[in-house]
Amino acid sequence: MRIQGARRRPALGREATMSCDRIRDRLELASLGGVTAGESAELEAHLAVCPACREAWEECREAAAAVRASIAPAHPRPAFHRALREAVRSEIRRARRFGTGRRIAAASAAALLLAAAAVWRSADRPGAAPALRLADIERWRLAGAATGRAAPSGALAGASSRAYFVRRDGAGRRVVAVDVATGRTCWETPVDANGPLAADASRVYCPVADDRRAAGLAALDAERGTLLWRYAGAAAPAFCRSARPVPWGDRVCWSAGDTVHMIDAGTGRRIWAHAVDGRGRLSAAEILGGRLYVADAATLTCLDGADGRVCWSQRLGGDDAEPLERPLLAAAGGRAYVVSPLPRRSGRLACADLADGRLRWTRLVPWPHHVAASDEAVYVRAGEVTAYDRDRGTMRWSRAAEGCGPLTPDGRFVHFVDASGGGRLLALERGSGRAVRAIEGVRSCEPVLLAGGLGVVETVDGIVHAVPVWTP
Template identity: 25%
Template sequence: MVRPRWAGHPLSPSYARSVRYFPGVQALRRTVTALVFVGLALPGPAQAATPRWDHPGYDAEDSWFNPHEAALTPATVGRLTRSWSVHLRHLDESCSGFSAPVLGAGRVFATDRAGVSAYRPSSGALSWRFTWEHADDNSTARLAVAGDLLILANGDCNSMSDPDGRLTALDTATGRVRWRLEPDNPIDSVVVDKNVVLVSGTSPSDEDRVAAYRVRDGRLLWSRPRHASSGVSADGLVPLATTDGSGVPTGTTVAVDIATGAPRWSRRATWQVQAASPAADRFYVTDRSGVLLSVDARTGAVLLALPGRGTPLLATDGPRLYVADGVRLTALAAGTGRALWSYTFPGPITQPVLAGGLVYTGSRVLNASTGAPAGPTVPGGVIVTGGRLYQVNGPRLTTYLPELRDRRSELGV
């Protein structure tokens, strides 16, 4: 879970949610202003043993939902205090920027104007930095953690007619380059799942193409010309849209196995995939008329159609869908589409983020069950995991956690 090349400032409202679009059509964008990660949280059986957030949308399903958060909840979110904060590198001559940090392999990885930096989640101590050779010709990388590798997917910035993509795999412990590729096509979407990196891109000089590479060494596994991916995988199943090769959809969506490219099902429809359910049994897609559809991931059958609900700003915890439309956030029952609650904000909101029974919106924090305000206003985008809230607001990464004395009280200390 858009301008080609990921150009532009990723913290601005124009930055793509995950840089996915129908080829040749300006993408609907999700504002990914901040993201997040994590140190150890309060101990307890309900808390995940190893906090993670290895994709911008939490995982390859792009649900924007962390099901393991148990420490930062409606009962504790009002007691947030700053734990640490770091300044992200800034260069005047750069087309890279600040976006979607990810967490994995015991480190927080954040893009900056010079490249990518890695930090210790508990203290903010710098582990290493990777610097672009030419920051003025490298767009902001989309990040994903896969085992002991950090995948960077981006491209050049200085060619509008014939841009190229770039894939770089860094060692998560050292920042050393393990492998690097420069595909002829730009990279407009990317998803990492089942030890496969799947990318998609089009340009005026390149035929639309989806390509899958092995995470371990970057070896090409398979490719499909005249197809485009939205960058969402449901347990290894990825829907692709067919095109005429020049960015124009031709009206078919085919779901393929990410590891082999083998088709599982096909439908006569042009769908933009926004997310998959946490259980990977449904895709949530929008069609060209703005209808939000719930689709059976196994068969492609349409289970539910919600006219007027189409949006790229969508999150799901399974039972509920959370859709943002301008200044309004609405929670819908995933099975029926019935509106459960709605909240209107004083200004535009960003990508909804779900964790610990809370919804983070780039503004007021809400109770996910009721829609009632539950915590302070948190500007920018956030992601929550391991009992910590991480925020990117301008060129600064900050983490917060509940006040220490209250945490001790909860533990009976």
């Protein structure tokens, strides 16, 4: 009768045999591999000669097996098992006060189920998802995308159903247009892109470096890939990656350094520029209802989209924000959400009313990689993906998820890549955080681009994949 999973460290100063009471105290932990090698040998010796304890041992093994089968995640992490064993130890100590023998085993088994379920909810994922393999369901793939932290991220023009990404070309780079439905390459154009792309139905916008090595913006024709114009009005150095451009009708808004630029999308002519007198680099802009919202490390500013006039400006908190880090901004449902960078990789999440800038609430969060918003919540990605209520800032749900990829909300779901294990593309219900689909074998720090029933994602090996997105 071999007890499996014992940790290999010597037992210190205990007698060669154990009493039945001491055996019963250790059976639950032994069923989870939570005893030392010395304790395991003593348990085996006792169980060989004691039928009553053998019967209790079989009960514990069955209870532990049932718990594992019913709640263990599909990809368990070491932290899950460590937390589970600690929870079980606590429950066993409590169960000892209520009896011995089978009563201990029964009480501990029930407590084990509850404690393990609680640990899983806090340490792993809220709900299992049907798992699929990337190789089994992908519609097409295309190799050669630029990868790494300094590589520009892709963009999608929903109206034209094309995806755009950056491909390395020796020492330079090319912007590549791909038909989302078929994966066919439509065109490639040499452009020294050094920031995130954006697109509308007519143009692709690429942050670039101009001849003076200052930050600039280029526009390519979405149909043919020809260069339409280059805007060189930014004073920010090219080595500071600019924010993602934001198409807005016949204009495009672009933040570089501490200045917001509104540019005519057809000609590349500056319409207006506004330097924000605040702290450090600006976020990408959000444009809603004719107003433009932009944040630095300490201030949220609302500008009139037509002429750049300041409508209001709202301080977001103390003076402890880090001005060298770009803040994160998202807006929806009448609220703006700003994460200001703080020292020691933390952040301050602030919610403000879009109408007048009045602060609704603030809370500290781990410094996130991305923030997104819907009408009912804001979603923050740090070491986990967490949804906070729009009105009170209370946590609605949280899910452990490794990696740095952005969140892509759609009508009912939030799509992103969890880098744990071999990586997986997940779809979570926005309201509950329940995982409804998982595609295994996806590792990426890029956004999931949605169009025509497909999700397009660029993985860390430089391959662009298209897969069917979840539809209920």
